[in-house]
Amino acid sequence: MADHSEHTDYVGHVIPARMYYLIWAVLMVLTATTVFAATIELHIFNIVLALLIATIKGTLVVLFFMHLRYSTKLTMVTVVASIFWLFILFSLTMTDYITRAWSTYTGH
Amino acid sequence: MATAVQTVERENYLNANYGIKSWLLTTDHKRIAILYLISITAMFWIGGFFAMLIRLELLTPAGDLVSSDTYNKLFTMHGIVMVFFFLIPSVPAVLGNFLIPLMVGAKDLAFPRVNLLSWYLYMIGGATALVAMISGGVDTGWTFYTPFSTTYSNTHVIGAAIGIFIAGFSSILTGLNFIITIHRMRAPGLTWRRLPLFCWSNYAAAIIMILGTPVVAVTLLLVALERAFHIGVFNPQLGGDPLLFQHLFWFYSHPAVYIMILPGMGVISEIIACFSRKRVFGYEFVALASIAIAVLGFLVWAHHMFVAGISVYAALVFSLLSYLVAIPSAVKIFNWTATLYKGSIQYNTPMLYAFGFMGLFTIGGLTGVFLASLGVDVHVTDTYFVVAHFHYVMVGGMVMAYMAGLHFWWPKMTGRMYPEAWAKLSALLVFVGFNTTFFPQFLLGYMGSPRRYHAYPPEFQVLNVLSTAGASILAVGYVLPMIYFLWSLRYGEPAGPNPWNAVGLEWMTPSPPPTFNFDETPVVTWEAYDYEHQPQEEVTVGH
Amino acid sequence: MATSEIQVAEHALQHHFADMEQQKETSTFGMWMFLLTEIMFFGGLFCAYLVYRASYYQAFVEGSQKMNIWLGATNTAVLICSSLSMALGVRAAQMAKRKLMIVLMLITIVFGFGFLGIKAVEYHEHWVNHEFPGPNFHFETGDPAHPATDPQHTQIYFSLYWAMTGLHALHMVIGIGLVTWIVIAGYMGAFSPEYYSPVENVGLYWHFVDLVWIYLFPLLYLISKKHGG
Numbered sequence: 001m002a003d004h005s006e007h008t009d010y011v012g013h014v015i016p017a018r019m020y021y022l023i024w025a026v027l028m029v030l031t032a033t034t035v036f037a038a039t040i041e042l043h044i045f046n047i048v049l050a051l052l053i054a055t056i057k058g059t060l061v062v063l064f065f066m067h068l069r070y071s072t073k074l075t076m077v078t079v080v081a082s083i084f085w086l087f088i089l090f091s092l093t094m095t096d097y098i099t100r101a102w103s104t105y106t107g108h
Numbered sequence: 109m110a111t112a113v114q115t116v117e118r119e120n121y122l123n124a125n126y127g128i129k130s131w132l133l134t135t136d137h138k139r140i141a142i143l144y145l146i147s148i149t150a151m152f153w154i155g156g157f158f159a160m161l162i163r164l165e166l167l168t169p170a171g172d173l174v175s176s177d178t179y180n181k182l183f184t185m186h187g188i189v190m191v192f193f194f195l196i197p198s199v200p201a202v203l204g205n206f207l208i209p210l211m212v213g214a215k216d217l218a219f220p221r222v223n224l225l226s227w228y229l230y231m232i233g234g235a236t237a238l239v240a241m242i243s244g245g246v247d248t249g250w251t252f253y254t255p256f257s258t259t260y261s262n263t264h265v266i267g268a269a270i271g272i273f274i275a276g277f278s279s280i281l282t283g284l285n286f287i288i289t290i291h292r293m294r295a296p297g298l299t300w301r302r303l304p305l306f307c308w309s310n311y312a313a314a315i316i317m318i319l320g321t322p323v324v325a326v327t328l329l330l331v332a333l334e335r336a337f338h339i340g341v342f343n344p345q346l347g348g349d350p351l352l353f354q355h356l357f358w359f360y361s362h363p364a365v366y367i368m369i370l371p372g373m374g375v376i377s378e379i380i381a382c383f384s385r386k387r388v389f390g391y392e393f394v395a396l397a398s399i400a401i402a403v404l405g406f407l408v409w410a411h412h413m414f415v416a417g418i419s420v421y422a423a424l425v426f427s428l429l430s431y432l433v434a435i436p437s438a439v440k441i442f443n444w445t446a447t448l449y450k451g452s453i454q455y456n457t458p459m460l461y462a463f464g465f466m467g468l469f470t471i472g473g474l475t476g477v478f479l480a481s482l483g484v485d486v487h488v489t490d491t492y493f494v495v496a497h498f499h500y501v502m503v504g505g506m507v508m509a510y511m512a513g514l515h516f517w518w519p520k521m522t523g524r525m526y527p528e529a530w531a532k533l534s535a536l537l538v539f540v541g542f543n544t545t546f547f548p549q550f551l552l553g554y555m556g557s558p559r560r561y562h563a564y565p566p567e568f569q570v571l572n573v574l575s576t577a578g579a580s581i582l583a584v585g586y587v588l589p590m591i592y593f594l595w596s597l598r599y600g601e602p603a604g605p606n607p608w609n610a611v612g613l614e615w616m617t618p619s620p621p622p623t624f625n626f627d628e629t630p631v632v633t634w635e636a637y638d639y640e641h642q643p644q645e646e647v648t649v650g651h
Numbered sequence: 652m653a654t655s656e657i658q659v660a661e662h663a664l665q666h667h668f669a670d671m672e673q674q675k676e677t678s679t680f681g682m683w684m685f686l687l688t689e690i691m692f693f694g695g696l697f698c699a700y701l702v703y704r705a706s707y708y709q710a711f712v713e714g715s716q717k718m719n720i721w722l723g724a725t726n727t728a729v730l731i732c733s734s735l736s737m738a739l740g741v742r743a744a745q746m747a748k749r750k751l752m753i754v755l756m757l758i759t760i761v762f763g764f765g766f767l768g769i770k771a772v773e774y775h776e777h778w779v780n781h782e783f784p785g786p787n788f789h790f791e792t793g794d795p796a797h798p799a800t801d802p803q804h805t806q807i808y809f810s811l812y813w814a815m816t817g818l819h820a821l822h823m824v825i826g827i828g829l830v831t832w833i834v835i836a837g838y839m840g841a842f843s844p845e846y847y848s849p850v851e852n853v854g855l856y857w858h859f860v861d862l863v864w865i866y867l868f869p870l871l872y873l874i875s876k877k878h879g880g
Contacts, residue, residue, distance in 0.1 A: 020735055
C-alpha cells in the first residue's frame with residue numbers, strides 16, 4: 001500500500017514490535033514461575049503468590065497488549081471501575097459468609 | 109431547501125420511507141424508539157392481564173378462581189413480564205432512545221446498528237419468555253429462588269431464564285450506547301453542567317445496566333445449567349448454598365430498581381422545570397444524586413435477604429447502607445419541591461403526573477426506609493407491606509413518570525397533541541385508582557397478610573375487595589391513553605416544534621424531527637433550563 | 652494520502668460522526684465498555700468460586716489435584732503466544748501491512764484451536780473419570796492414605812470448573828469466529844491505517860479472553876502443592 005503518515009491522530013500510537021516480544025517473554029517467565037511456586041508448600045501464601053503473579057501478568061496484558069497505557073483517561077476509569085465493582089460484589093458477599101460463624105449458637 | 113410555502117407534508121423520520129422493511133431494518137434511533145414503544149406497550153398489557161387475574165382471585169378469601177399452582181404462575185409471570193420486559197426498558201428504550209441524541213445535538217446514538225440489535229434481542233427474549241409462559245408457565249416467583257427453581261419446580265424455568273438472559277443483553281447494549289453517546293457525541297458547547305437532567309439520569313441508569321445485568325445473566329445461566337446438567341452450585345444436598353443464588357440475583361435486581369426509577373426521575377426533572385418556568389433548583393446536586401443513587405444502589409442488595417439466613421452482622425451492614433441510599437433520592441424530592449416554589453406553575457397533564465410522582469414516590473420511598481430497619485423488616489417482610497411498597501415506587505413512581513414523559517414528548521414524537529381534557533381525566537383516574545389499589549395493601553401487610561398466597565383469612569376480605577376495585581379504576585386510567593393517543597395520530601391538533609415553550613435542543617427541531625435530527629450540528633451557548641432567557645432563533649438548526 | 656485510502660476512509664466514516672478520529676475513539680471505548688460487562692459476567696462465577704473455596708478449602712484442594720497441571724500450563728503458554736500474534740497482527744493493520752496482518756491472525760487462530768484441542772483432551776479425561784457433576788459423579792482421591800474429605804463439596808469444585816472453563820471456551824470459540832471474520836475482511840482490503848478499529852476491537856476481545864484464563868489457571872489448577880505429577 002502507499003506511504004502514509006504515522007503522525008495522523010487517529011492512526012493511534014504504533015508500538016514497536018520489540019515491546020510486544022518483551023512483554024511476551026515476561027509473561028512466559030511468570031507462567032513458569034507460578035507453576036514452579038505451586039510445587040512448594042507455602043500454605044496460605046500459595047494463593048497469595050499465585051494471585052499476585054496472575055495480577056502482574058494481567059496488568060501487563062491490559063497495559064501493553066490492550067494498549068491501556070496509550071489510551072484515554074476515560075478508558076482507564078472504565079477498567080478501574082470494573083475492578084472496583086467486582087470488589088464490591090466479592091467483599092460485601094463475603095461479609096455474610098465470614099460472619100455467619102460469629103453468631104452460631106453452640107449451646108454453651 | 110425550498111423556500112416557497114409547502115402544503116405537502118414536510119419530510120420527517122416517520123414519512124422518510126415507507127414499508128415494513130424500512131422499519132424493521134431501520135437504524136434511526138427515533139424509529140427504534142417507536143418500535144420499542146409498541147412492543148413495551150404490548151408487554152404492559154400482558155403483565156396487566158396477569159395482574160387482573162391475581163386481583164380477581166383475591167376478591168374472595170378462598171382460593172376459588174384458580175388453583176394454588178396456577179396462582180403461583182400468575183404472580184411469577186406478572187413479575188417477570190413487568191420487571192424485565194416493561195419497567196426496565198420503558199423510559200430508556202422509548203424516551204431515552206428517542207431523546208438522547210436530540211438532547212445532546214447528535215444525529216444518532218453512537219452505535220445505531222447495535223441499537224437495532226438491542227430491539228431484536230428484546231423481541232427474541234420476550235418471545236422466548238412468552239412461549240415459556242404459554243406452554244405451561246413458571247411458578248418460582250420472578251425471583252427464581254433456589255433450590256425450588258433448580259431442582260423441585262416442574263415448570264418452564266429454563267425457557268423463562270433464557271428469555272430474561274437475552275433481554276438482559278438488550279438492556280446492556282442500550283446502556284452501552286447511552287454512556288458512549290453522552291460521553292462522545294455532545295454538541296459543541298454542551299458541557300456536562302449544561303446537560304439536561306434527563307441525560308444525567310439515563311447515564312446513571314446506563315452505568316447500572318452495564319455493571320449489574322451481566323451478574324444476573326450468569327446467575328440465571330447457572331440456574332439453567334443446574335436444572336439441565338445438575339451442575340450443582342446451589343444444591344444444598346451437595347453443600348451448595350441457596351443464599352449464594354440470592355446474593356448474586358439481588359446484586360443485580362436491587363440496582364435494577366434504580367435502572368427503572370432513575371430515568372423516570374429524569375423525566376420529572378424536565379417536566380417540573382418546564383411547567384414551573386424555572387431552572388431545576390440545585391441542578392448540580394440533582395445530577396450528582398443520580399450518580400450517587402447508581403453507586404450506592406449496588407451496596408444494599410442483601411436487604412432483600414434479612415430473614416433468609418444471612419449473618420446478622422452482614423444484615424446490620426446492609427441495613428445501614430440501605431438507609432444511606434435513601435438520601436440522594438430525598439435530595440431530588442427536596443430540589444424538585446424547591447423548583448416549584450415561586451414558579452409559574454402550569455397544570456398540564458405531564459405536570460399532574462409529575463405531582464402524582466412526587467407524592468407517591470415519597471410514600472413508596474419512605475416505606476422502603478421502614479423496610480431497611482431490621483426490626484420492622486422481620487415483621488413485614490414477605491407480606492403485602494412489601495408488595496405495596498414496591499408498587500408505590502414502581503407504579504406510583506415509575507409508571508407515572510413514564511406516562512408523564514409520553515404526554516410531554518408526544519407532540520415531539522408524533523407532531524400531534526393529545527386531547528388535554530381526556531388526558532387530565534385519565535391522570536386523575538390513575539391517581540385515584542392507584543391509591544385505592546395499593547394503600548389497603550400497606551394495611552393488609554402490616555396486619556400480617558402474606559404475599560404470594562392465593563387464599564387469606566376472611567377478616568382481610570374488605571381491604572382486598574377495595575384493592576381489586578381500585579385496580580379496575582386504574583385499568584380504565586391506562587386504557588384511556590391507549591385510545592386517545594392512537595386517536596391523536598389522525599385527529600390530534602398538529603403540534604409545532606415547541607408546544608410547551610420548553611428549553612432544550614429537542615424542542616429546536618420540527619415535530620416530528622427529520623431523520624437526521626439537525627441540519628447542522630447546533631452550538632450550545634446557554635445553561636440548562638435557562639427559562640429566564642429562552643433563546644429562540646439563536647441556534648441554526650435548519651428547518 | 653493515496654486516493655484509494657481516502658476512499659476507504661470516507662466510505663468507512665459513518666454519517667453521525669464528525670470525523671474518523673471520533674469514530675475510532677468511540678468504537679474503541681464501546682469495546683472497552685463491553686469488556687466491562689464481560690468482567691462482571693465472569694465475576695459472578697468468580698464470586699461463587701470465592702465463596703465455596705473459602706468454605707470447602709480441603710475439598711477444593713483435593714479436586715484440583717485431579718487437574719493436569721502440565722496441560723493447563725501449556726494452555727496458558729498457548730494463549731500468551733496467541734496474544735502476542737494478535738497484538739502484532741493489530742500492529743500490522745495499523746501499519747497497512749495487509750499480508751502480515753493476515754498471517755498473524757491465522758497464527759492466532761491456530762493457537763486458539765490449539766487451546767481448544769488441549770481443553771478437549773482434558774475434558775475427555777475428566778469425563779471418563781466421572782468427574783462431571785450430576786448423578787454419575789464419582790470422586791476418589793486415588794490415595795488410600797488420604798481419602799476424600801467430602802466428595803459432595805468436591806462436586807461443587809468440579810461444577811465451577813466445568814462452568815468457568817466451559818464459559819471461557821465458549822468465548823474462545825466466538826473469538827476464533829471474530830478473528831476469522833477479520834482475516835476475510837482484511838483479505839478483501841477493508842482495513843487501512845485510517846480504519847482498523849474492528850481489528851483493534853477484536854484484539855481487545857481476544858486479550859480479554861486470555862486475561863480470564865490467566866486467573867482461571869492458578870485458581871483452578873494451582874490451589875495447593877501438587878501431590879505427585
